[in-house]
Amino acid sequence: MNEYLKNLCRLEFAVTLACTGRCIHCQNGDPIPFSKAGRIDASAACAAIRKVCAVYPITSVMTFGGEPLLCPETVCAIHKTAAELGVGRRQVITNGFFSASRDRIGEVVRALAESGVNDLLLSVDAFHQAVIPLGPVKLFAQSAAEAGIPIRLSPAWLVSQTDENPYNLRTRAILEEFLPLGIPLGSGNTVFPSGNALKYLRAYFGENTAEFSPYEEDPTDIRTLSFSPDGDVLNGNLYHTDILEIIRSYRP
Ligand code: SF4
Incomplete structure (x- = not known):
């Protein structure tokens, strides 16, 4: 369709820039309050997934933020659509802290399981835990693992x-605090010089x-x-232009 996107195979959605963290390595810079940050429109996002998947062999869909689980309905709608369309890998990157309520954590975990998320990446480290309490994060992690x-x-x-x-x-x-939960350790990522990281960790x-x-x-x-x-x-906006037109007209 467009030579510059002939290898397109992945869709990523920054669901919201609102976050429960204020990490000094954050590439987004300083956090934005939830009331101002907004969120991606779920129906527009799902329609875009359907249109793109009809043309390209999309193999993975990822949601992240900010903290995406501040908007679990949007996250779940995106992954449910991806699952229905046969997208193999359906990822969420979360800091695991969107509520301290056991009931709410359980509710969100059940919704994630039902939506077909099959790769949940939990950001836990010195940067996140400088501001995010470990208790609710461990509870979320345990609940997610138990929900399969x-x-x-x-x-x-x-x-x-x-x-x-x-x-x-x-x-x-x-x-080490997660060892009793038996949750595997992924490769994680290396902090790169962008946003807050460049501001606060320049010495490294x-x-x-x-x-x-x-x-x-x-x-x-x-x-x-x-x-x-x-x-x-790309060079357009989902709310104003059809996604396939944005793809078709893209030039570097
Ligand atoms: S949790 Fe993620 S998005 Fe939020 S402040 Fe930390 S690094 Fe940034």
Whole structure:
């Protein structure tokens, strides 16, 4: 359809930029209050998934934020649609803290399980746990595992997983707290110089380090479509233009 998107295989939705965290490594910068952040429109997102999947062999759909589980209905609608369309990998990246209420945590976990999420990545590390209490996160993780949702711990490492800086030491101690739950450890990710990380952790990147993201797409070979909460995607906006038209008219 468009030469620059011939390898398109993944859709990512930043459901909201609102967050329960205020992490010093956050690529989004300082948090935005939920009342101002907004969320992606679920029906527009689901319609886009249907249209794109009708044309491209999409193999994975991911939701993240901010904290996506502040909007569980939107997250679940997206993954339910992806499951119905046969998308194989349906991922959520969450910090696991959207409520301290046992009942609410149970309710959201049941909805996630029913929606067909099959790869739940839980961000737990020194950065997240500087502001996010571990108790509700562990309860969420345990509930998700018991509900049969495949879940992995996904820590952010500073410099590298093996570097012995104070943040990594703290992260290892936090991960140990999850051992009794038997939740597997994923590879996580390495903090990159962007947003707050560049502001607060510059000493670890070097004074002259420029902003950089390993997730940036090659503009001439777009493999992932990334949707913002305000509907922005590629060079267009989901709420104003049909997604297939946005794809068709895209130029780097
Ligand atoms: S890193 Fe994640 S959990 Fe932390 S403030 Fe940013 S979006 Fe929120």
